Structures are given as C-alpha cells and as structure tokens.
Amino acid sequence: MTLLRLDHVTTFYGQIRILEDLCIDVGAGELVCLLGGNASGKSTTLKTALGLVRPRSGRVELDGEDVTDRPASYRISKGMAIVPENRRLFAPMTVLENLELGGYLADGDREQALDRVYGLFPRLHERRTQLAGTLSGGEQQMLAMGRALMSEPKLLLMDEPSMGLAPVLVEQNFEIIAQVNETGMAVLVVEQNANMSLAIADRGYVLQTGRIALADSAAALLQSEDLKKAYLGR
Amino acid sequence: MARIGVDEWVAESDQRTEGYRGRASPLVAAWDRVPPAARILLLAVGLAVFPLTTGSDFVLRVGINTLLLAILALGLNVVVGWAGLLDLGYIAFYGFGAYTYALLSSEQLGIHLPTPLAVLIVLVACALLGLLLGLPSRRLLGDYLAIVTLFFGQIFVELVVNLDAVTGGPSGIAGVDPFVLLGFEFLTPRDYYYLTAGAAVIVTLVLYLIGESRTGRAWRAVREDPLAAEMMTMPVNLLKLKAFALGSAIAGLAGSIFAAVQIGVFPRNFETPFLILIYAAVILGGAGSLAGAILGAVVVSVSLELLRDADQATVLFYGLLLAGLLARVRPWRKLAAVLGGTIALGLALHAIAAAVWPEAVAGTPQATGALGDALDAWLVLPEGATTAGNIGFVVLVAAIILFTQVRERTRTLLLVPVIYLAAFVWEARLVQEPSVTRQLLLGALLVVVMISRPRGLLGSERKEIV
Known part of the structure; x- marks a missing residue:
C-alpha cells in the first residue's frame, strides 16, 4: 500500500523550475532514500511533500487522500512527521519538554508515546531533565527523532540526517533510522551520503537537476555505475 | 556561526552546560x-x-x-x-x-x-x-x-x-x-x-x-x-x-x-x-x-x-560609587590608592581654590549632616554653578567613554579625576534636576546590571545549538 505519492509533480520558485515531472512513492513500512548532489532538488521535494511549497502541477497523495491543497499542519496531523535539517531542537528547554512538544496535537496516550520513545532511545530517558542545547550531537539527533515520533506518525521524513555529524555518529545515526524503520514505520531519507543511505534503504531515487535520474532497489543502485555518473555529472 | 565537528562539540559540552556565574x-x-x-x-x-x-x-x-x-x-x-x-x-x-x-x-x-x-x-x-x-x-x-x-x-x-x-x-x-x-x-x-x-x-x-x-x-x-x-x-x-x-x-x-x-x-x-x-x-x-x-x-x-528625594539620592549616589569601587577595583592596595588619591586630590584642590579664589568654594553641597560637611571641605563647588555643571557633565560623559577605551594602567590613573568630576557634576547639576537625574541613574543601573548579568537578574543563560 502506498503511503506517500508524489504524482508528476512540478515545482517552481518564481520563474525557476526546481522539480520537473517528479514521481515518487513510499509504501507502508518501507525505507526509501532520495539521493542527489547539491541543488538537485532534494529539499524542495521534501518541502513539496510536506506542503511548505505548493507544486505548480501534479498531485501529492497521503495514505490515498489527495492533500495537494492542504497545509503542512493538516498533513502532519494525518500521520507525517519530520526531522528537520539541522535538527532544530528547542535548545533552552529540557529533553522531556521537547518530546512533549513533539506530541503537541497527538490525542493518543502521551505516556505510552513517551515510553515508546524512551524504549527506542534509553539515553533520552537518562537525560530527560537536561536542556536540549547541552546534549551531544548524537543525542540531539536522537532527540530530534524522538520528538518527531511523539506524534506517532506513519511516515517519517528525514532531511539530511548526516549533516554536520562526525563519521562515527553518522553511522550510529543510520543504525537508529534502520531501527525505527524495523518497528514498521515508513521512512523517507533525503541525503547526500549515498553509500550510507543505500546500505539501510529498501529502495532509492537519485535526483539530478530536478528530475529522477535513477530509481531502483537499493542493492541495484549500490552496484550501479550510473549512480556515480548521476552524482558527478557526465 | 560556523559548524564544528561533533567531537569538538562533545569536548566543549561542559562549557555549554547551564551554570551559575557571577x-x-x-x-x-x-x-x-x-x-x-x-x-x-x-x-x-x-x-x-x-x-x-x-x-x-x-x-x-x-x-x-x-x-x-x-x-x-x-x-x-x-x-x-x-x-x-x-x-x-x-x-x-x-x-x-x-x-x-x-x-x-x-x-x-x-x-x-x-x-x-x-x-x-x-x-x-x-x-x-x-x-x-x-x-x-x-x-x-x-x-x-x-x-x-x-x-x-x-x-x-x-x-x-x-x-x-x-x-x-x-x-x-x-x-x-x-x-x-x-x-x-x-x-x-x-x-x-x-x-x-x-x-x-x-x-x-x-x-x-x-x-x-x-x-x-x-x-x-x-x-x-x-x-x-x-x-x-x-x-x-x-x-x-x-x-x-x-x-x-x-x-x-x-x-x-x-x-x-x-x-x-x-x-x-x-x-x-x-x-x-x-x-x-x-x-x-x-x-x-x-x-x-x-x-x-x-x-x-x-x-x-x-531617587525622588535629593538627600536620599545623594546618599545612594555616593553609596553606589563606593560599592562599585569596592566590587571592581582589585587588589586592595590599588583600591586604597584610588580612595586615598581621590580624597587627597579633593582636599588639595579645595585648599588651593580656597586660597586663590574663595568664590570657587562658596557653594554648599545638597547633602546634610556629616556627609554634607565632609563634601563641603572636599569639593570645589562655586555658588550656582549651573554652566560649569553643564560643561562638567559633557566632559564627564566624554571621560567615561575614554575611560572604557584606555589600558588598565591608564584607567587606574584616570579613575581618581573621573570620580572627582562625577561628584562635582552631581552636586553642581544633577541633584538640582531630580526628575532627569532619576532617569539617568536608572539607565546607568540598567547598563551595569546588564553588563554583569546579560540575561537579567533571574534570567537563565541562553544556549546556542551549533
């Protein structure tokens, strides 16, 4: 079953076309990665999916429902959650407060959601009274994911999770993503780090100047010579 | 702010931890x-x-x-x-x-x-x-x-x-x-x-x-x-x-x-x-x-x-001046030198002025009692020194700005005349205009507090995520 579908989406910033005729599917429970170099349209794809940018043509479907004209808050309440680029935690607030804010609209059992997040990230439970700004980089990434998971989404969007992290932490980070995905949650990872992403993903898309250059299973993409070409240009 | 590697981030973690300072x-x-x-x-x-x-x-x-x-x-x-x-x-x-x-x-x-x-x-x-x-x-x-x-x-x-x-x-x-x-x-x-x-x-x-x-x-x-x-x-x-x-x-x-x-x-x-x-x-x-x-x-x-009452304002003014000196000037030897120097400078100037040009010390300070008598013997203050006070005020502001810009050594030397000038401006001008002076002093108080505690008296330190 398809959770998120971008159907022939074309997005403009003013006069400039960023995305052209883009088709992307993320199925329930799938881990999909969206790869591409600088200025290939990765972030715009994510913004279009989330509703921060409206496509000029094409449709965005969430869980079978056409949400093209719906605002971001609606889409989020329908089961999307995002871990934003640079994490964007509420630095002077505690870990617990950050988590509680993540479940701001959720009407489910708050304690249960907290337990689930603490189960995934015991480190967050240990540090729940600490201010978010004082966490280490890896812990901050855990908190950013935990905060997103508090609304109990069906689909988690991740914007550049490896950005600004040391290689060791990047690896740890992707393990966390794989772990979250194993709980049955669909994840769409937008990344520059192709090898790392493809190692954990089921499928991958490669973007090049706003178009899908490659779309295949992760294993096939890892072997592909075209991936290097798409990244480095012809 | 430049992004730095995570290892450095972890190493510096202590410095980002909220602590009590000051x-x-x-x-x-x-x-x-x-x-x-x-x-x-x-x-x-x-x-x-x-x-x-x-x-x-x-x-x-x-x-x-x-x-x-x-x-x-x-x-x-x-x-x-x-x-x-x-x-x-x-x-x-x-x-x-x-x-x-x-x-x-x-x-x-x-x-x-x-x-x-x-x-x-x-x-x-x-x-x-x-x-x-x-x-x-x-x-x-x-x-x-x-x-x-x-x-x-x-x-x-x-x-x-x-x-x-x-x-x-x-x-x-x-x-x-x-x-x-x-x-x-x-x-x-x-x-x-x-x-x-x-x-x-x-x-x-x-x-x-x-x-x-x-x-x-x-x-x-x-x-x-x-x-x-x-x-x-x-x-x-x-x-x-x-x-x-x-x-x-x-x-x-x-x-x-x-x-x-x-x-x-x-x-x-x-x-x-x-x-x-x-x-x-x-x-x-x-x-x-x-x-x-x-x-x-x-x-x-x-x-x-x-600050509404001139007498209280004067006590507060000299009290704050003294408290500021006690808190900021270290070591004790330097503090004693500054205080002694200020008193000596005043007494000397007063004695010279009284001998050369008696009108220059004809004014009486606002304060009464012992503080008033002490000031009378220390401060060169002519009668109705409004113009001198105005000029003194401008010079004082300039001197304070200069004071913050010079090196430590010069600063200590400059401290004595600045204090004396401040006392003169206070007596000659500021204390005569309580409504203006209140605002000025409140402003000065705010500046001092914000310099020593940038987030306010009970505000918590803000943290940046790098």
Whole structure:
C-alpha cells in the first residue's frame, strides 16, 4: 500500500523550475532514500511533500487522500512527521519538554508515546531533565527523532540526517533510522551520503537537476555505475 | 556561526552546560532550589506582612505603584518573555483597561456598574483588543511587529486626547468609583495595597500554572524556533494571539485598579516613558522569569522612589560609587590608592581654590549632616554653578567613554579625576534636576546590571545549538 505519492509533480520558485515531472512513492513500512548532489532538488521535494511549497502541477497523495491543497499542519496531523535539517531542537528547554512538544496535537496516550520513545532511545530517558542545547550531537539527533515520533506518525521524513555529524555518529545515526524503520514505520531519507543511505534503504531515487535520474532497489543502485555518473555529472 | 565537528562539540559540552556565574550566583542557585509553591507562598506572606511595618500612606502608595508595575511586568513577560513578541504597544492595554473601568464607573457616561462586572468587562474588552492588534500583527516578526505595535500605542494616546466627548480629552476622567467587592468598599491606601497585592499573587499563580502547561511550553517553543514549532503541528499564529490576549487582559486588570486608586484617569498616565519602565522591569529581572519580573518591578520602582528625594539620592549616589569601587577595583592596595588619591586630590584642590579664589568654594553641597560637611571641605563647588555643571557633565560623559577605551594602567590613573568630576557634576547639576537625574541613574543601573548579568537578574543563560 502506498503511503506517500508524489504524482508528476512540478515545482517552481518564481520563474525557476526546481522539480520537473517528479514521481515518487513510499509504501507502508518501507525505507526509501532520495539521493542527489547539491541543488538537485532534494529539499524542495521534501518541502513539496510536506506542503511548505505548493507544486505548480501534479498531485501529492497521503495514505490515498489527495492533500495537494492542504497545509503542512493538516498533513502532519494525518500521520507525517519530520526531522528537520539541522535538527532544530528547542535548545533552552529540557529533553522531556521537547518530546512533549513533539506530541503537541497527538490525542493518543502521551505516556505510552513517551515510553515508546524512551524504549527506542534509553539515553533520552537518562537525560530527560537536561536542556536540549547541552546534549551531544548524537543525542540531539536522537532527540530530534524522538520528538518527531511523539506524534506517532506513519511516515517519517528525514532531511539530511548526516549533516554536520562526525563519521562515527553518522553511522550510529543510520543504525537508529534502520531501527525505527524495523518497528514498521515508513521512512523517507533525503541525503547526500549515498553509500550510507543505500546500505539501510529498501529502495532509492537519485535526483539530478530536478528530475529522477535513477530509481531502483537499493542493492541495484549500490552496484550501479550510473549512480556515480548521476552524482558527478557526465 | 560556523559548524564544528561533533567531537569538538562533545569536548566543549561542559562549557555549554547551564551554570551559575557571577557574584550573585549563590543567591540565584539557592533561589532555584526553592519549590514553586513555596515561592508563591513566600510572595503572599511577604506582601501581607509588609504593611504592618509601616504606618505611612506614602509608603503604601509606593507599594501599590510597585505592585501595579509588577502586575504589568508579569503581563508583558507573557508576550515578550514567553512568546517572544516585541510588543511596544503594551502600555495602550493598560490605558484601555483604566479608561474602560473609568467609563463604566463614573459620572462621565453616568454608568456605575458593580465592580466585579466592570472588571470582568475590562478583562474581556482588553483581551479582545489584544486579539484585534494580534490579528494583523501575527505574521510580523521582530522589528516589524515592534513598529506596528509602537504606533498602536501612540494612536491610543492620540485618540484619548482627541475624543473629548467620551474620554474627557487632556483633562481625563475624574471621580472614578472605588472598588466594592463583597460589600467592602476600598477607600484607604491600605485597602488598595491589599487589593493590589491579592491581584499580584493571583496573577502570579495563574501565570505559573499556564507557564507549566502545554500552552506555556508551546509559547517558549515558538519563541525559540517558529518553523520547528510549526513542524511539530503547533498552531503558531493562534498561540501568538493567545499570548497577546492574555498579556492584554492582565494589563487591563492593572489599569482598572490604577483608575480606582488614582480616582481618575489621564492620558499622560499612559505614555511611552512608563512603557519603558515596564520593559526595564522585565529585562532587569530576566525575560521569561516570573520571579524576575516581580523583582525587576521592585528594583525599578523602589530605586525611582528613592531617587525622588535629593538627600536620599545623594546618599545612594555616593553609596553606589563606593560599592562599585569596592566590587571592581582589585587588589586592595590599588583600591586604597584610588580612595586615598581621590580624597587627597579633593582636599588639595579645595585648599588651593580656597586660597586663590574663595568664590570657587562658596557653594554648599545638597547633602546634610556629616556627609554634607565632609563634601563641603572636599569639593570645589562655586555658588550656582549651573554652566560649569553643564560643561562638567559633557566632559564627564566624554571621560567615561575614554575611560572604557584606555589600558588598565591608564584607567587606574584616570579613575581618581573621573570620580572627582562625577561628584562635582552631581552636586553642581544633577541633584538640582531630580526628575532627569532619576532617569539617568536608572539607565546607568540598567547598563551595569546588564553588563554583569546579560540575561537579567533571574534570567537563565541562553544556549546556542551549533
């Protein structure tokens, strides 16, 4: 079953076309990665999916429902959650407060959601009274994911999770993503780090100047010579 | 800010940890250990006991003004400290509340509503006006919001001055009814002191509960990062409107009490200088902290009151000068040299001036008693030295700016003449104009506090995520 579908989406910033005729599917429970170099349209794809940018043509479907004209808050309440680029935690607030804010609209059992997040990230439970700004980089990434998971989404969007992290932490980070995905949650990872992403993903898309250059299973993409070409240009 | 590697990040983690710094830190640390319920109880008991220590109506009036400023600071703290909205029109809600109460309880329109009903209407009307101002402003950020709200405040005063038929124009509304609650009529300053104190405690309690609620947390999140808050599905615009409405209602409450205490309302009560005092209280106390807003209001209000009287102001001036020297000049040898040098310089100059040109020492300092006699023998002060005082003031400002720019060694040397010049300017000019001097000294106090505690007296350190 398809959770998120971008159907022939074309997005403009003013006069400039960023995305052209883009088709992307993320199925329930799938881990999909969206790869591409600088200025290939990765972030715009994510913004279009989330509703921060409206496509000029094409449709965005969430869980079978056409949400093209719906605002971001609606889409989020329908089961999307995002871990934003640079994490964007509420630095002077505690870990617990950050988590509680993540479940701001959720009407489910708050304690249960907290337990689930603490189960995934015991480190967050240990540090729940600490201010978010004082966490280490890896812990901050855990908190950013935990905060997103508090609304109990069906689909988690991740914007550049490896950005600004040391290689060791990047690896740890992707393990966390794989772990979250194993709980049955669909994840769409937008990344520059192709090898790392493809190692954990089921499928991958490669973007090049706003178009899908490659779309295949992760294993096939890892072997592909075209991936290097798409990244480095012809 | 440049992004740095995570290993460095971890290594520097200690430096980012919130800690207690500065001279007052043990006090702040102790305060942080007091549980919230005990703090509010402490506030209530303190406010209840205070009037027993005095029989003076004047002191009680100062108490009322301080408490009103505290309530206003608490309300402004919701908008500025929690939601992070720079609202420069806040004073208008205070005025609107006062005028609404006055109109509903005076001969102006011939209406005399029962107090609870009038206050309820004031609260609702102020909250609605807050929403109204919030509606066009909620999409504005920072400076833009500040400009729009600043104009709103100005428009309010203009309207009040010009709508003579309703507001009484520049002469305001006199003969406002006193508060009557449960059959008790509030008449004396003591009555109103307890009323205002009760209101302040209730406002503090309510704000504490709201601050710890989901909405309170969301306000702080919106202040920190509106985009991230939006991504967490927080209704950012609605939250801003809520903050505006709550802050305005609290200002309206203070306004209605003020109207009853003053038995009248006048446009001049609600002009920008008073807004600056409310901001001073919030910033001095530490934006975002309830106890800070109250403490800030007390410091601002009490220091302004002390500076009103020339004698007290003089004692305060020399006291602060001495305290500053004691706190900042180290080691003791240097301090002794500076103090001794200052005294010697004064005595020498005084002796020379008295011998060469006796008129130069003909003036008498403002202070009386031992301090006055000592100053008389130390300071070269001609009779009616207004012009010399003006020149001295300009030179003093220049000298202080120079003082902050030179090297440590020169600074110590410069300290002696600067202190002497400051004393001269104080006696020759500043003490003659108490209304101006108060503002100057309050400004100086703010600068000093903000340099030593940038987040205010009880504000917590802000952290950056790198």
